[in-house]
Amino acid sequence: MAMITRRSALTVIAGGASLAAGPARAETMSGRPIYPVAVPIYQSQFVADRIGYFKEAGLDCKLVQGGSGVKTREIIASSQGDVGIGDVTHPMQLANHGRAGRILMPTDTRSSSVMFIIRKDLWDQGITTLEKLTESKRPDGRKPIVSVSSLGGTNHVWSSYYMETMGLAEKVTWIGTGNVDTMLGSLKSKQVDVLVSSLSLLDESKEQGWGTLLFDGTDEAIWNKYIGGKVPVTCHFTVQSTIDKDPPKIQAFATALWRAAQWIKTHSSDEVYDAIEPYVGSTSRKANILEITALKKVADFDCVIDAASFARGEKVWFREMTGIKPLAMSEVVVPDFVLAARKAYPG
Known part of the structure; x- marks a missing residue:
């Protein structure tokens, strides 16, 4: 079972506390955020790119479409991508298989795609x-x-x-x-x-x-x-080796994605669509605006997982169909980066 070591935890905390406002080095960091398919549920990555939050955080990003949630997970596991977005079970699957998957922040409180x-x-x-x-x-x-x-x-x-x-x-x-x-x-x-x-x-x-x-x-x-109430369904995730390799880069991602969530919170569905349209053009404007409006109702704009919502999701995540062995919240959730971003940019 994958564990967060004391050294890794200290690295995360130290990096998050000092780097939320921006990168601690002069050069731009190249970044590869990965999203599964071209639908609005992954809008926080699209907004961070289109509004310029990745750039302002010191990231030169190329968004990559994985093709599915599972393929996105594989790309993140192989370190060909830095931060993915998808179901919370993806980093859990990685943690179960020795790849130390880590949830950086949730994006919603119930599923919008069932x-x-x-x-x-x-x-x-x-x-x-x-x-x-x-x-x-x-x-x-x-x-x-x-x-x-x-x-x-x-x-x-x-x-x-x-x-x-x-x-x-x-x-x-x-x-x-x-x-x-x-x-x-x-x-x-x-x-x-x-x-x-x-x-x-x-x-x-x-x-x-x-x-x-x-x-x-x-x-x-x-x-x-x-289900019984609020549960994190979709999240931004990475692996511990990517965190250890470059904490400032992961902090930059968390800061940009937190700011994107707050931008979505304060803008209309039409404005969100206008921002992300290049990424979701396979379906009509009407269909996308309907979905963006629905997403606002289930969004987690606090971007933090609490113990009660994690416990509520266990019956779904840890069952025969998923094959995921039970994990404690502390074994997979790393909140320090988003907490640092929240402090630097209060919502």
Whole structure:
């Protein structure tokens, strides 16, 4: 089990306390932030780039699209990227496998991307609940196919938990279909029966006549019924070796991303969209603004994980489906960088 050593902790604290306001060296630091796919949930990276917070923190950044949450995790693990954004289970998976994954800060308090989008033709046939879906068969007699961006990614972790709790998870076949275009394409071409994703993809599929909402796992009442309250779902993460190699760079990332979160908090959905449009152009302005508005309702603008929310998420993270062995909060969460950023730039 990966542990934060006393030396590593002191390095983090010392670096965070002295470097929040900017880099402690004259030269610009090259940086590689990694995001999974082109949807607004990853907007804090996009804003930090477009508004100039990375640059102001002394970073010369090239944002890289990983292609999925799992691929993003692999890029961070191999040190080909500095800071990734994705489901909190990604750094937990790394910690379980000797790569010392570290959560730098959360971005939300519940998932915004567990909307079950069913093919419109199946809905018209009367398949209007998850139970009815699992009772149906594909033309070749196989179980219904549920698509997520990547197996083990955010959509899969949370949608499978809902389905497990209802006793339905084993009655469907789960597949990963990648980025926005391929996810929507799999629904349009009827290669899958249900797509689990976010509001922007729901709106796009409805506009095109391909899909409609079957089950909304983002709804606060449904979330509270099955999950029980606030839980960090998405986070910025890295690995301890990247922290140890260059604490000033990680502090610069944390400072820029904290400032981006505060910018999002104080600007309208239209303004956020105008800032991030180059990154989310695969879906319409209307669809993206709907999702950005929804994200504001679940955002964690404090960017700090508390013990109660971590404990609440354990039943989802540490189960057979994820394969993650239980971790203490102190083994994976490193709050010092964001706390230093908050002190330098009060929200």
